[in-house]
Amino acid sequence: MTTTLLHDLDFHAWTQQQAGLLKSGNLTEIDVKHLIQEIESMGASERRELINRLAVIGASLKVALSTFFPWPEQATYY
Numbered sequence: 521m522t523t524t525l526l527h528d529l530d531f532h533a534w535t536q537q538q539a540g541l542l543k544s545g546n547l548t549e550i551d552v553k554h555l556i557q558e559i560e561s562m563g564a565s566e567r568r569e570l571i572n573r574l575a576v577i578g579a580s581l582k583v584a585l586s587t588f589f590p591w592p593e594q595a596t597y598y
Contacts, residue, residue, distance in 0.1 A: 534554070
């Protein structure tokens with residue numbers, strides 16, 4: 521089975537195969553095209569996850585701080 525076909529049929533097996541090829545130094549059989557795509561995709565995914573987590577932290581911080589420092593729309597004027 522070619523590495524390209526394995527990538528499409530069984531991603532986990534493909535990752536294990538590629539890791540084995542890298543560890544053994546058998547670089548001529550590596551599926552370079554898909555390996556590049558997966559590394560780029562992983563980087564984009566990590567960036568999206570970081571942005572999402574920062575948004576949650578920001579929203580939580582706003583809620584927590586609003587108990588001590590009310591925002592103008594929550595302020596009571598006498």
